[in-house]
Amino acid sequence: MDSLLKHMVDMTGHRDHAMLDISVVSAVQELAAAAQARVWSISTIGDRTWVRMRASIAAGGRARVEDAHDSALPGQPLEAFPELAACLARRETSALACGPQSMRTLWLPIWLGDQAATCLEIVRHTPFRAATIHTIAGIVGVYRNFQNLLDYSERDSLTGLLNRKTFEDQLARMLQCPGEQEPPLPGQLERRCSNGEEKGWLAVVDVDHFKMVNDTFGHLYGDEVLILIANQLQASFRSRDRVFRFGGEEFVILLRSTTLEHARRIIDRFRSNVEAYAFPQVGRVTVSIGFVSISPYDSPVVTLGHADQALYFAKTNGRNQTCHYDELVERGLLKTVASNDTAEFF
Numbered sequence: 562m563d564s565l566l567k568h569m570v571d572m573t574g575h576r577d578h579a580m581l582d583i584s585v586v587s588a589v590q591e592l593a594a595a596a597q598a599r600v601w602s603i604s605t606i607g608d609r610t611w612v613r614m615r616a617s618i619a620a621g622g623r624a625r626v627e628d629a630h631d632s633a634l635p636g637q638p639l640e641a642f643p644e645l646a647a648c649l650a651r652r653e654t655s656a657l658a659c660g661p662q663s664m665r666t667l668w669l670p671i672w673l674g675d676q677a678a679t680c681l682e683i684v685r686h687t688p689f690r691a692a693t694i695h696t697i698a699g700i701v702g703v704y705r706n707f708q709n710l711l712d713y714s715e716r717d718s719l720t721g722l723l724n725r726k727t728f729e730d731q732l733a734r735m736l737q738c739p740g741e742q743e744p745p746l747p748g749q750l751e752r753r754c755s756n757g758e759e760k761g762w763l764a765v766v767d768v769d770h771f772k773m774v775n776d777t778f779g780h781l782y783g784d785e786v787l788i789l790i791a792n793q794l795q796a797s798f799r800s801r802d803r804v805f806r807f808g809g810e811e812f813v814i815l816l817r818s819t820t821l822e823h824a825r826r827i828i829d830r831f832r833s834n835v836e837a838y839a840f841p842q843v844g845r846v847t848v849s850i851g852f853v854s855i856s857p858y859d860s861p862v863v864t865l866g867h868a869d870q871a872l873y874f875a876k877t878n879g880r881n882q883t884c885h886y887d888e889l890v891e892r893g894l895l896k897t898v899a900s901n902d903t904a905e906f907f
């Protein structure tokens with residue numbers, strides 16, 4: 562019982578989703594004497610559902626946050642996990658699968674209403690005892706309630722993305738140390754603050770002609786477009802990048818340390834995914850994007866202002882494109898004004 566209480570205290574002591582994930586996998590792994598425990602994100606884009614690992618722990622090891630999402634795919638297709646797929650289709654709260662050599666896998670989707678955006682997976686080499694499953698169900702209940710509380714204060718109610726209040730806190734952390742947004746989590750190698758050409762990046766995304774979507778199809782379809790774009794955003798970036806709804810039809814992305822070439826490629830890949838997507842009833846929707854590197858020497862207002870300038874350039878020069886602030890300045894298309902550190906068009 563001491564161990565259970567210790568885990569409960571640990572789980573409810575965090576104000577951060579990544580640390581909460583670390584706590585819950587550590588708790589269920591130890592309490593179930595599991596060979597492995599993992600937390601997965603579940604996201605649906607169009608008619609396909611994807612799962613992406615967020616945190617994991619193996620027996621005898623340390624819990625770690627997974628951050629290996631560099632592929633063009635938003636995770637692994639749900640079909641690769643047939644027991645989980647069947648469990649979700651039946652809206653069930655658990656599924657037990659038997660593998661070779663009496664290996665057992667317990668899937669525990671975390672339902673919020675009719676949505677399960679998170680799932681726990683616990684693997685044992687011997688059968689689960691009823692008392693163990695009962696204890697784990699209690700842990701999952703606390704985890705779900707606590708996730709709910711964090712979401713309520715941090716997330717936009719329409720899209721589920723992080724809200725502006727959280728943005729300012731995250732940007733301040735990245736500005737303090739652009740190469741390392743947060744202290745290393747358990748199981749991650751400590752990295753240096755700044756790493757050659759790698760920088761943090763801020764991108765501002767604005768839906769093109771969104772007023773026309775509302776005017777033509779109505780606000781409900783407008784809202785659905787925003788939700789689908791939010792899903793695309795969440796699926797397009799790594800789990801430790803941050804995606805926010807900033808207000809109305811404007812979104813902001815904070816990209817963790819990477820090179821200019823890579824930042825441009827992944828930001829523009831998101832833009833072209835939106836362009837290629839057939840929005841129900843509405844059809845084609847495009848977005849314009851401005852982005853800039855995050856410098857510890859610039860204030861949040863200045864950094865955001867530069868990304869906004871690049872976005873405005875994209876808007877006034879054809880829309881449906883990604884523009885890099887520094888490149889526009891270098892090409893003489895934007896001018897920085899030394900006196901107040903903002904930029905103006907020629």
Ligand SMILES: Nc1nc2c(ncn2[C@@H]2O[C@H](COP(=O)(O)OP(=O)(O)OP(=O)(O)O)[C@@H](O)[C@H]2O)c(=O)[nH]1
Pocket residue numbers: 719767768769770771772773775779780781782783784787808809810876880
């Ligand atoms: N459906 C819906 N519409 C919203 C929401 N928030 C803001 N809007 C609408 O978004 C529209 C934004 O329009 P504008 O700022 O004129 O921009 P735009 O039509 O996208 O034009 P450009 O940005 O220049 O391409 C307005 O009609 C707002 O009412 C929301 O939560 N849901």
